[in-house]
Amino acid sequence: MDFRLTHTDTASNARAGVITTDHGKIATPVFMPVGTAGTVKAVHIRDVDEDVKARIILGNTYHLYLRPGLNILQQAGGLHKFNGWTKPILTDSGGYQVYSLTHRRKMKEEGVVFQSHIDGSRHLFTPEGVMDIQRVIGADIMMAFDECTPYPCEYDYALKSMELTHRWLDRCVTRFNETEGLYGYRQTLFPIVQGSVYRDLRIQSAEKIASVGADGNAIGGLAVGEPIETMYEFTEMVCNILPKDKPRYLMGVGTPANILEGISQGVDMFDCVMPTRNGRNGMIFTKNGIINLRNEKWKADFSALDPEGTSFVDTAYNRAYLRHLFVAGEMLGPMIASQHNIAFYLWLVDEARRKIEEGTFASWKQAMVTKVAQRL
């Protein structure tokens, strides 16, 4: 994997670049739609590609390992062949499931024992095992196995957890280096900064991660309930330590405003379930603000879903119709809203990129941050 910076903003830490993988180029900043179980929920892969114009999507190690399982994925020839997505794929390691499935897992030095949320069966995830699974899935970008700490988190726990994540990282790197991809293209490994919301821990972790010399670096453990200003503060701090010539990935973030702030702090890659999950729940994001499609005020509003939107759904359907679909519980509603939202997120990062290239990013961002957070 290769990363080339093309523009650097002078009024902020924003930058534009291009990541090159064996499955194609990724212009940054980029938003990566989440496709946990091998599907960007409710959206056809053709639309994720041609309509939304996604450049890379996510998959999840834990979920794909449980279902459909490694045997099927390997027989298929990897996730790309299995789901028909021909562009790059990044897989999360299951580190987030260590956080979200707290009551179904047990931490050990060796790894984590998970109880499957599907059938209750027990499975051991080790750093080595997680590397092997991501080899089978065939992700272009593999993530290190970490522990995403919750918020709030006691200092002592955050310290121990961070140290464990670092030890696991070393084991991930070792395993990664002694294995290779199964399907004829290259894979790369991103390490993840942890350290909760403690400055000294975050600094220590960022330095450790920077020392690995990976093709790209991720910031984890944020957007887990801490005040938004805290998230910005730590993102900026960590970005200043991570290498400038490698892409930075802020995991799990976020709202449109969060993403713009992240870009201005020097983040290049984002992923979040928000556009798809909130879309399924009737909320759409637009450049003018947020719309809750179930609200009565759209009942007889026959104007386009998003007159300025880039997806075909934005002008093919009107707001009153979308409201009807959600109120009636029709599945087309979640499909349209999801597609609109990820198209909007991609538009947002593309527009940010254009503004960075023009040198007008900072002022544009300032105005945009308030606009996109308004409720319509």
Next chain:
RNA sequence: GGGGAGAUACCAGAGCGGUCAAAUGGGGCAGACUGUAAAUCUGUUGGCGCAGCCUUCGGAGGUUCGAAUCCUCCUCUCCCCA
């Protein structure tokens, strides 16, 4: 024509003398959602000058300290038999 059952909030439907502005479900309205245990979850749903008061349980009257609950009549529904 004869016999029986019943009318409760937007709908369905509990309640059968005080703890009832009235269970529960649906519907309505609003909110939440950040590396997806989510096509999920939460709140609210008579009115007001809202820790209190006012008007509600088909209609009118009555019994009682007190009625959605008991009695009388009326109106209307549904079921069975002719």
